[in-house]
Amino acid sequence: MPARVRDEEGFGLIELAFAMVMLNIAILALVAAFNAGAVAVRRAAATSNGTAVADKVMETYRDLKNDAIYLSAPTTPSCNNGGADAGGWPNGIPNSTSTWYSQYSGNTTAYSSALSNSYYSYSTPSSSPQWVTGCTTSGGSTSPIPSTVTTDVPSGLAVDPTKAVQQVAGPDGQNYTVFSYVVMVPVTSGGYVKQVTIYVYDPRNSTNVLAMEQSLFDPSVSP
Numbered sequence: 001m002p003a004r005v006r007d008e009e010g011f012g013l014i015e016l017a018f019a020m021v022m023l024n025i026a027i028l029a030l031v032a033a034f035n036a037g038a039v040a041v042r043r044a045a046a047t048s049n050g051t052a053v054a055d056k057v058m059e060t061y062r063d064l065k066n067d068a069i070y071l072s073a074p075t076t077p078s079c080n081n082g083g084a085d086a087g088g089w090p091n092g093i094p095n096s097t098s099t100w101y102s103q104y105s106g107n108t109t110a111y112s113s114a115l116s117n118s119y120y121s122y123s124t125p126s127s128s129p130q131w132v133t134g135c136t137t138s139g140g141s142t143s144p145i146p147s148t149v150t151t152d153v154p155s156g157l158a159v160d161p162t163k164a165v166q167q168v169a170g171p172d173g174q175n176y177t178v179f180s181y182v183v184m185v186p187v188t189s190g191g192y193v194k195q196v197t198i199y200v201y202d203p204r205n206s207t208n209v210l211a212m213e214q215s216l217f218d219p220s221v222s223p
Helices: 002-006 011-062 101-105
Strands: 165-169 175-186 192-202 205-217
Touching (some): 011 165, 011 175, 011 192, 175 205
Antiparallel strands (some): 165 175, 192 205
């Protein structure tokens, strides 16, 4: 019996099986860690690029005179840059026939205000006084801009500040879909300021917001 106890015959196979199992567990754990790391790096890169695009668009607005901060008039031919939706990229605020209408109009946090909670009215724009477009007219105490918008937006800009929806090139060379909202909101001290909100969407997933940036522009302050 003692001789049989000391006999190690067959133990090599058992040890090998245990070693293979442990090695597989370790390798799978390493692979999972590398995969999680790669996903995290990719997500961080996308967020960083989206933030850079948001900064790029907002800096364009900050370089403008206050009366040049507005969106193109949607459908009125007599107003600047008004026109039809071309290829899904509207010149003005998207309407029901635009490719981006549902997604753009669905973001009520970007354009609702104490003045009105409805989307832009194409038939009677003055009924939605919070929007600032090339056709916005003075509404007395309800409007922070003069009756005639000065259309002195410089030409040749990398970003068109009058477009509600456009694609902007990011640092990685990809085109990012950008939504711009320009509305006016009341301030506690009286009067109104222009509020510009920028949303940047993931080029791989058009419903995923990568970055959001918002700034206020006071019309009473000289540029």
